[in-house]
Amino acid sequence: MFDCTLELNEIALKRGERLLISGLNLALKSGDAVELRGVNGAGKSTLLRAITNMHKPLAGKIVFNGHGGRELTESLCFLGHLDAIKANQTIKAQLEFWCDLFGGDRANIQKIVTRLNIPHLLPLMGASLSAGQKRRISLARILIANRPVWLLDEPFAPLDEKGRAQLGEIIDEHRANGGIIIAAVHDTPNCKPMQLLNLMDYVPEYAGDDL
Amino acid sequence: MFNYLANPERFSRFAKWAYPLLLVLGIVTLAVGTVWSLLYAPADYQQSQSARIMFIHVPAAWIATFAYATMAVASVIFLVWRHNLADLGARAAAEIGAAFTFLCLVTGSIWGRPTWGTWWEWDGRLTSVLVLFFLYLGYLALRSSIDDEQKAGRAAAILCLVGSINIPIIRYSVVWWNTLHQPAAIIRKGGPSIHPELLYPLLVMGIAFMLLFGASLIGRTKALLMAKRAKNLEAKLVYSGENQ
């Protein structure tokens, strides 16, 4: 069971010269899940990247368990548009690497790939995988890392019907286990209803010109 | 002072009077220095008239280094406080610095012809100026090849800082490599060894170059600022068009 809190305080985001959102506040505790909504370019990905510390927000604070900084990056998993799969290495070797990198337990790998119905992919090279298969490997990476906060950027997109249902189950399970999830989604996900956060509510008047 | 000038409005007001002032002062000083050094300063007893190119070469070398230092300061300000104006200043300083560095190399080469009998002498100091020129080129090339302006500015600022840590090491190594150079004669322990009759016009030329550098820096920064504003204005028009 995870026990943690995640707070976003007065977040403002800028991409290029354009102010995307401002004044965003959000307080989450174990078991909470948020569904990010907004049109293309509203800043969903940018917000997720700001939480991972890849993007520096224009203003505001991100607090995890009462602290800022490293503690959060060490406790989160990020599923973006890119699956980080190397073409010329076996999936098994790659999952083992992610396991070591994120401080997971190698003994769990077999259990997790069985759960995701992908044990047959382990001996294959990354180059021979389809987009949907790659996404499943990414899910395996997240489960192996065993961290409380999940940031998912359109996680359902490349998956088939069965895969979506399975991801829905996994999300519900993670919440039941005390995890926190923020997911950017376009259509209704196959899981228990999440708290809705529409970024369009935070779009400011145009003020992208600070010169 | 940096934080004060980082405000674009204040900078524009400052540039309005500082630019013409520095420009006029620079031109006047340059005229005085040129006449003094070409007509009144005594000829070098060894190198005769050709040594007069020193009055351009040496101040250009000063500016070459000084401009890089300016860039480094501006880069730190940009990285730490994210003042966009500092980024524009760094870019302006790089362009002007590269020009002065080039001037220094060309005059050094011309000086070399009668002095050493060759168009290029691998003299320690001249060679380190050549390396400096390459650092400038790299900086400008990096800037111009990244589309996203914010990103380009930050990448260039990092490169500039890496370069400024390396410049002393490069200088030291080049001098170490080539001991066949003239000792740095202007600033050294126990006062300058150069003859005062040559030193004073040289200093006047140095001041003139400094003033002209300052004027160009302010002028160029202002021009870049205007260009950026125009671009932002355009973005704003497109944005309001999209949302109607």
Added chain:
Amino acid sequence: MKELRTFLSIITREVKLNLGTGGGALLPTAFFAGAMLLLPFAVGPDRELLAKIGGGYLWLALALASLVSLERLFQGDIDDGTMEQLSLSGLPFSIAMLGKILGQFVAIILPLLVAMPVAGLMLNIPSEYVMPMTFTLFIGALAMFLLGSVGAALGASVKRGGLLVALLALPLYTPIVIFGSSTAGQIMMGNGVFTQGFFLLSAIVLFAIVLCPLAIAAAIKLNLD
């Protein structure tokens, strides 16, 4: 201990990926060998002349060969999203980058360590000086790789930035080539490796190993934004 395990896992993976199929760890060595091949054609096959300039030329060839691997150093990991995941490793990002650089260095230096003594012998460098020469080149290669990676990290924002990386890295190589080839000269005079030039070269390596990862991390972060 957990951090050490993570760090080592980054290094091992980098070595494996580079030595594996399509990893390209042999490219710098191939380039180095090619540069060696052309030297006698350019200056003539005179054995004495080759021995005289050979030590310095090895440094030039090494500098150019190191550039070959730099363009590929970060680009792949940025394009496929690996860099995003590395930034969440639990290690400071600069340390993760150091691991990556060291891993790739190990992969490209292994074949080079075979090629360098052979090249030395072919350039008529006395056989007793070949091993000290290779050792100095090894240290120099590490210095070049560290400084060059900064250029590579900055150039990673640019598609096909190979030539740009060369322009950024080569001026920074000046002191390395100076101290390295001076050491080569001392070795040829029978003074051994441990002369002033070599100590200065080692000092650069120590400096670079501390400072370069910081600059690289900052530069790569620009691409994650």
